[in-house]
Amino acid sequence: MNWHIEKTPKTPIYQSIMKHITQNIQNGQLLPGEKLPSERKLAALIGVNRSTIVRVMAELEAKGIIKRQRGSGTMVNDDKWGLSQEPVVDWHQLIQSQQPDEHHQLIEQIKEKLQDSSAIDAYTGELPLDLVPAFDLPQSNWRDFIEADKNQDALGYFPLRQAIANLLAQDDQLTLPVEQLMITSGGHQAIFLIVQALLNSGDAVAICQPSFLYALNLFQTAGIRLFGVPMDEEGMRLDLLENEILKHRVKLVMLNPTFQNPTGTTMSLARRQALIKLCQTYKIPIIEDDAFGLLPFDKRTTAPPLKQLDPQNVIYIGSLSKIIGSTTKIGWISAPPAVLEKLSTARQDLDLTLSIFPQVLANDALSDVTFQDKLASLRAQISARMIYFFDLIGQEFVCHRPAGGFYVWLRLSTDTLTKKQMDEVIAAGILCLPSFIFGDKTPALRLNIARLNVDEIKRLVETLQTLKKAGIC
Structure with missing residues (x-):
C-alpha cells in the first residue's frame, strides 16, 4: 500500500489523507476487514503529526468507512466500503475462505x-523412471495424428478403446464392450466427470475410511457429503455401510476394492458379492476405481473386479498412469x-x-507385442x-x-500422529x-x-527405526 499523499494548496492535509484512504x-x-497501520x-x-492521524481516523469512523476495536486496532469496515454507490464483492472474505488448510500446507x-x-520419496504416487516400461514407438508425422483424429468421437479414440x-479381457477376464467404454484424461478426470454429471450439491457418497478420496478437493467444491465406512481385513464393513445408507440416503458407493489406496487392502470375493447384493437391495450404483487392478503380484489369487460380478450396476474406472506413467494421462470409464x-x-x-x-x-x-512381458516384469520388480x-522391517512395525499395487500402510507405535510428528518425519528425510x-x-x-530402490528402502527402514526409538513414530 502506497502512503504517499499528494498535497494540494488550500486543502487541509487531514482531508487529503481521508481522500487517499x-x-x-x-x-x-x-x-x-483489512487492518490499517497504527496511528503512530x-x-x-x-510524515505528519500523530494528532492529524487521530483526526483522520475519527472522521472516517464517523462516516462508517473504518471501525476501531479495542485490542484489535483499526480496520476497513466490513459492511461499508467507503462511498461506493454500487455493491462490491467482499474480496477479503473470499480470499480468507480460500486460504490453504493444514493438509494443503503439509503437501506443499x-x-x-x-x-x-537426499530425501526418500515414498510420497509420489507413480513409478520411478527406471521402472516405467520402455516401448519403441513407430515413426509418425503430424499428418498421422490428423488422420488418427478421424477415429475419435465423443467417447475417445476408437483403436485405443x-x-x-482387449487388454482387460486378456488380463482380468473382464469383458467391456467398446461402445460402453469412454477414454478420460486420467482416473481423476473420470471421478470429476462422475461428480459433475451424476451428483448434486448435498448428495451423500459412501467411501472407505481411510480413502484417497478424502484428499480430493473436488467433493468439497461440489458440495458432496462424504461418509467414511471403516474397513476390516476383508474390506469395507457392510454392516456399517448399511447404517450410512439408512441414515444419510447415500446416492453412490465409491471405492477401490483391489489394492486399496492407501491401505493396500483387497476386498475378499465373499465381501464383494455381499456388497453387490446390498447395493442392489437399495438400488445404489457402485463406482469402482481399479487404478491398480493391472498390478497384482500373483494373478492367480486376484479377486474379480466388481464390474465383472455386476456389469449393469457398477461404473468401472481404470487407468494406465500407474503402468506407463502419468504423463500420458489416460484413463477410462465403463x-x-x-x-x-451424460x-x-x-465433458x-x-x-x-x-x-x-x-x-x-x-x-x-498397448499394441506393442512385448507389452504383456513388460507388464509381467514390472509386477515382478515391484x-x-x-x-x-x-x-x-520384520516385526518392528505393524x-x-x-x-499388488504400490502402497504399504504402516501403523505407528505412537498413540497419535500430529502435524508436529509429521514435521519430524519429513525433517528426517522421509516423504510420505x-x-x-x-x-x-x-x-x-x-x-x-514401488518408488524406492534397494538402497532407499534400506535407508527408509533404518530412519523409521531411529524415529521409533526417539518416540516420534
Whole structure:
C-alpha cells in the first residue's frame, strides 16, 4: 500500500489523507476487514503529526468507512466500503475462505522437500523412471495424428478403446464392450466427470475410511457429503455401510476394492458379492476405481473386479498412469450407454477436450507385442521391492502386506500422529502421507515402496527405526 499523499494548496492535509484512504478502499487496494497501520506508524509513513492521524481516523469512523476495536486496532469496515454507490464483492472474505488448510500446507511442504536429492520419496504416487516400461514407438508425422483424429468421437479414440478392452479381457477376464467404454484424461478426470454429471450439491457418497478420496478437493467444491465406512481385513464393513445408507440416503458407493489406496487392502470375493447384493437391495450404483487392478503380484489369487460380478450396476474406472506413467494421462470409464452419454456431454460442456496425441501413444504401447512381458516384469520388480521391505522391517512395525499395487500402510507405535510428528518425519528425510490426510485418526503412514530402490528402502527402514526409538513414530 502506497502512503504517499499528494498535497494540494488550500486543502487541509487531514482531508487529503481521508481522500487517499477512501479512494484506495473504492479501488480495492484496501479490502474490507483489512487492518490499517497504527496511528503512530501511519503518522511516520505519511510524515505528519500523530494528532492529524487521530483526526483522520475519527472522521472516517464517523462516516462508517473504518471501525476501531479495542485490542484489535483499526480496520476497513466490513459492511461499508467507503462511498461506493454500487455493491462490491467482499474480496477479503473470499480470499480468507480460500486460504490453504493444514493438509494443503503439509503437501506443499512435502513437495518443496522433493527438491532435496537426499530425501526418500515414498510420497509420489507413480513409478520411478527406471521402472516405467520402455516401448519403441513407430515413426509418425503430424499428418498421422490428423488422420488418427478421424477415429475419435465423443467417447475417445476408437483403436485405443478397442486395445483397452482387449487388454482387460486378456488380463482380468473382464469383458467391456467398446461402445460402453469412454477414454478420460486420467482416473481423476473420470471421478470429476462422475461428480459433475451424476451428483448434486448435498448428495451423500459412501467411501472407505481411510480413502484417497478424502484428499480430493473436488467433493468439497461440489458440495458432496462424504461418509467414511471403516474397513476390516476383508474390506469395507457392510454392516456399517448399511447404517450410512439408512441414515444419510447415500446416492453412490465409491471405492477401490483391489489394492486399496492407501491401505493396500483387497476386498475378499465373499465381501464383494455381499456388497453387490446390498447395493442392489437399495438400488445404489457402485463406482469402482481399479487404478491398480493391472498390478497384482500373483494373478492367480486376484479377486474379480466388481464390474465383472455386476456389469449393469457398477461404473468401472481404470487407468494406465500407474503402468506407463502419468504423463500420458489416460484413463477410462465403463458404464451403460445412457450414463456414458451424460458423462461425455458433461465433458463437452466443461470444455475438457481430449487430445489425440496421448491416446495414439497409449494405443501404440498397448499394441506393442512385448507389452504383456513388460507388464509381467514390472509386477515382478515391484513385488521384489515389497519383499525386501518386509524382510527388513520384520516385526518392528505393524504393516499390511499388499498383494499388488504400490502402497504399504504402516501403523505407528505412537498413540497419535500430529502435524508436529509429521514435521519430524519429513525433517528426517522421509516423504510420505499421514493417515489424517485420508480421513483416518489411526496413526499410520502411506509409503510408496514401488518408488524406492534397494538402497532407499534400506535407508527408509533404518530412519523409521531411529524415529521409533526417539518416540516420534
